Amino acid sequence: MKQVLVNPAMGYYINKDVFGTKGDFITSPEISQMFGELVGIWFVNEWMQIGSPSSIQVVELGPGRGTMADDMLRVFSKFPQMKESVTCHLVEVSPTLADIQQRKLTGSTGSGSISSDTISGPFGSNEPHYYKSCKSKYGPEVFWYRSLSDVPREKVSGFIAHEFFDALPIHKFQKTQHGWREVLVDFDLNKSSLSFVLSPTPTAATVAYLKMCETDERNHIEVSPEAGVVVQELADRIQSEGGFALIADYGHNGDKTDTFRGFKNHKLHDVLVEPGSADLTADVDFSYLTKMAGKNVKTFGPVTQNEFLHNMGIGVRLQMLLQNATLEARKDLISGYKMLTSPDQMGERFKFLAILQHRGQDYNPAGFTSLQ
Incomplete structure (x- = not known):
C-alpha cells in the first residue's frame, strides 16, 4: 500500500493532483x-486556552491542495496576536502537491522549490531541514517537510491531520479455524494478476499487532502500525513541548472489519488492478489511535463530523455567509453544508479526535461539547 501511494517514481500521490472534481476524490476543505x-x-x-504563546507552529500532515491551510491562515489573520505568533509547517511527500500548495498559499504561479540539500532549518543551523519555504499571502512563513520527524521540536505546536491516517499502510488479518492469519498479496500465475492469500501460519505481524486490538467481536481486522507511530510522536511532542492535535478522518471506534478499498474517478476501484492508478484507503480505527496516544496526554472523541461542526457553530457561520451571497453562491453554500453534515453523506462517516496536554482541570475542548 505504501509503495502504491508514495513510491518516489510511480506513487499515486507523487506526480499528479489527485484532489477535486478532476481527481479521484474530493475532501471536506x-x-x-x-x-x-x-x-x-x-x-x-x-x-x-494554553495562554496564547508568542510562538506556535501550526503543522498539517498531508495538506492536500493547501485549501485548509489557506482557510486557517485567513482565520488567523483576523486575530493580530495569533497572526504574529504563527509559522505554518506542512508535511508533504509529493513535490507536485507541494507546488500546488505553495501557489494556493501565496497566490502566485511559480513553484519556488528549494532543495533540502542547500537550506537549513528555519530556526537555526542545528534544526532539521525543510525542502521548500515561502511567505504566505496572509503573512506567516510556510515550510515544507517530507516527514513529521523533520519538523522542529522544542516549540509549541498545533497539529492538524485531515484525511491523513486513512492513507497510511495497513496489515490485514483474518480469523480462521486455525486462528488468526495475515492477508497477503501474491501473484497468480494462472490468471497473471495479483490476488489476496492467507499466510499458512501466524506471521511476525500477526503476533506483534493483533495484541493492540480488540479481537473478540471481529473476524477481520486492519491495523496500521505507522499510524500508531505517528500518534505516539504527536502525543510525545504535546506532552513534552505543549500544544494540541486535531485528527479528522473517516473511521470507526474499533468495530469495523474489511474496509480496504480503492477509488478512481470518484468510483470504487479494485485495489489489485493497475496499482498506482487509484487511491488506496482504509477506515481509521480511532480506538487504536486513542490507545497508542497513551496515558500521558488527554484524548477527546471521536465525535462525528456533524457533531463537531455544529458544536463549532457551522449553522451560525452559514447564515452569516448567506446574508451577502449571490443566488448561485447561496446554492453552493447550502449544498456544501449538507454534504459536510448530513448523516447520509459525510456527517456520520467522518470523525474528529483531539489530543491535548493534561491540564489539571475538567476541561472539554470546543467542538466536543454541545453548544446547547
Whole structure:
C-alpha cells in the first residue's frame, strides 16, 4: 500500500493532483470554506486556552491542495496576536502537491522549490531541514517537510491531520479455524494478476499487532502500525513541548472489519488492478489511535463530523455567509453544508479526535461539547 501511494517514481500521490472534481476524490476543505474556517477557529481557541504563546507552529500532515491551510491562515489573520505568533509547517511527500500548495498559499504561479540539500532549518543551523519555504499571502512563513520527524521540536505546536491516517499502510488479518492469519498479496500465475492469500501460519505481524486490538467481536481486522507511530510522536511532542492535535478522518471506534478499498474517478476501484492508478484507503480505527496516544496526554472523541461542526457553530457561520451571497453562491453554500453534515453523506462517516496536554482541570475542548 505504501509503495502504491508514495513510491518516489510511480506513487499515486507523487506526480499528479489527485484532489477535486478532476481527481479521484474530493475532501471536506474543497467542498466549503466553512470547514477550514471552523478548524481555524478551533486552533485559535486552543491557542488561547494554553495562554496564547508568542510562538506556535501550526503543522498539517498531508495538506492536500493547501485549501485548509489557506482557510486557517485567513482565520488567523483576523486575530493580530495569533497572526504574529504563527509559522505554518506542512508535511508533504509529493513535490507536485507541494507546488500546488505553495501557489494556493501565496497566490502566485511559480513553484519556488528549494532543495533540502542547500537550506537549513528555519530556526537555526542545528534544526532539521525543510525542502521548500515561502511567505504566505496572509503573512506567516510556510515550510515544507517530507516527514513529521523533520519538523522542529522544542516549540509549541498545533497539529492538524485531515484525511491523513486513512492513507497510511495497513496489515490485514483474518480469523480462521486455525486462528488468526495475515492477508497477503501474491501473484497468480494462472490468471497473471495479483490476488489476496492467507499466510499458512501466524506471521511476525500477526503476533506483534493483533495484541493492540480488540479481537473478540471481529473476524477481520486492519491495523496500521505507522499510524500508531505517528500518534505516539504527536502525543510525545504535546506532552513534552505543549500544544494540541486535531485528527479528522473517516473511521470507526474499533468495530469495523474489511474496509480496504480503492477509488478512481470518484468510483470504487479494485485495489489489485493497475496499482498506482487509484487511491488506496482504509477506515481509521480511532480506538487504536486513542490507545497508542497513551496515558500521558488527554484524548477527546471521536465525535462525528456533524457533531463537531455544529458544536463549532457551522449553522451560525452559514447564515452569516448567506446574508451577502449571490443566488448561485447561496446554492453552493447550502449544498456544501449538507454534504459536510448530513448523516447520509459525510456527517456520520467522518470523525474528529483531539489530543491535548493534561491540564489539571475538567476541561472539554470546543467542538466536543454541545453548544446547547
